[in-house]
Amino acid sequence: MKVFKKKGELTRFQILAEIAKGEPHLRQKDIAEKLGITVQAVSENIKNLVDDGYVETGFGSAKYKITKRGIEKVKGEASNLRKYADNVLETMNAYKSVWPAIAREPMKAGDKIWLEMDKGTLYATKKETSAYAEVLNDAKEGEDVALIRHEGTIELELGTVTIIRLPTINQGGSRSCNLERVLEIYNTGFDKIGAMGTVSRAVADKLGIEIDFEFATPEATAAAAKRGLNVMVFAVGKMTKSITRRLDSEGITYVIKDVLNGEASED
Numbered sequence: 001m002k003v004f005k006k007k008g009e010l011t012r013f014q015i016l017a018e019i020a021k022g023e024p025h026l027r028q029k030d031i032a033e034k035l036g037i038t039v040q041a042v043s044e045n046i047k048n049l050v051d052d053g054y055v056e057t058g059f060g061s062a063k064y065k066i067t068k069r070g071i072e073k074v075k076g077e078a079s080n081l082r083k084y085a086d087n088v089l090e091t092m093n094a095y096k097s098v099w100p101a102i103a104r105e106p107m108k109a110g111d112k113i114w115l116e117m118d119k120g121t122l123y124a125t126k127k128e129t130s131a132y133a134e135v136l137n138d139a140k141e142g143e144d145v146a147l148i149r150h151e152g153t154i155e156l157e158l159g160t161v162t163i164i165r166l167p168t169i170n171q172g173g174s175r176s177c178n179l180e181r182v183l184e185i186y187n188t189g190f191d192k193i194g195a196m197g198t199v200s201r202a203v204a205d206k207l208g209i210e211i212d213f214e215f216a217t218p219e220a221t222a223a224a225a226k227r228g229l230n231v232m233v234f235a236v237g238k239m240t241k242s243i244t245r246r247l248d249s250e251g252i253t254y255v256i257k258d259v260l261n262g263e264a265s266e267d
Contacts, residue, residue, distance in 0.1 A: 008045070011037065013077045015045050019055055020066045020074050027063070099147045103139040111135040113147070117156050119191055120227035130155050159191065159225040161233060161247055161254035166199050168237040171260060174202040178259045183207055185257060191229035194221050196243070200234035218246040225252045 018031050028042040035042075046064065049055040054070035057063060066074070101124040107113060114129040115122060124135070124145050131152035139145035164185065167176040177199075186193075186209060195201060195214040204211050213220040217233065221243055224231050235243055240256060247254045 009077075011035070011041065012045050012049065013074070013081075015042060016049060016054055016066065016070055016074055017078075019046075019049075019064045020071065022065075025063075097148065097150065098136065099133065099150060100144050101133075101147055103141055103143050103145040106141050107135045107139045107145055109135055109137050115147075115150070115152075115154050117154055117228055120224060120229045122154070156228050158252055159227070159229040159231060161221055161225055161231045161243075161252060162190070163240050163243060163254055163256045164232060164234050165240050165256055165258045166197070166203060166234055166236045167260045169199060171237075173199045174206060176261050177203055178261050179203070179207060181257075181259045185259075186232060189230075190232040192224045192231045194224075194231060194233040196234065196239045197236035199236045203234060218243045222246045222250045222252060226250060 014035050015031055018034065019026065028039050028046065032039045032042045046055060046057075049070070050057060054067055054073055056065045056067055099122065101115065101122040104123050104125040104127075107124060107126075111134070112132055113124045113126060113135055115131040115133060116125055116127075116129050117123070124133070124139075124147060129152075131150065131154045133147035133150045136146035136148050162185065164182060167173060182203060186207070192212045193204070193209060194217045195204060195211045196217045201211070201214065203209075211234075217235075221231050221233050225247070233243060244254065244256070
């Protein structure tokens, strides 16, 4: 697409467009200030525009007047500029929403592939699902692949959350916790483990349980469950309230289990 390929063509187009407006008393200084160039540059360009038959000079209050040929010149270049801009916007619209996924199979740029969520990770697959996209660049199996032009809905069920309410330090902390009960719950299987509070860290360390997140725990718990992961969270005493408030706002199902020695209540 031909758009101002030669040096100075854009400036000439801008000056010609300003003259085309037909403003009376238009001065070279006015054009220079508007375009951010020197008066000398305006003067030289106008001289060339006159020589090429795009502009005429000396018409009363209007020092400059665009010719019929000049009008056609502005129209043609403006049209090319619009087409170029539209083309750029179309390209940017395709790129503005680029999703990363893990390729289940080798993929080539331009391939139409399908999307699925597995254990909180988005995968690109050649097996048809309810959502699809276009591959932006080549990728090997297991590599991250860039995807554009997403359509459809990714099927995803919310995960559930099990909150282990631990005794506070005033209640004895980890020493008052029924560790066997905690381990029994943990062994039922979870995708992610969260924690809130120092007692939670102590209990996890005693049982050799690896914590996946312990900062911004309510937010992290909700985010994981929204991706379909089942989460177990250690929380001390009233800390459970900050988690349950967040889960309630997201419509995520949860259960609270007390593990203070001698207690086995469930909310």
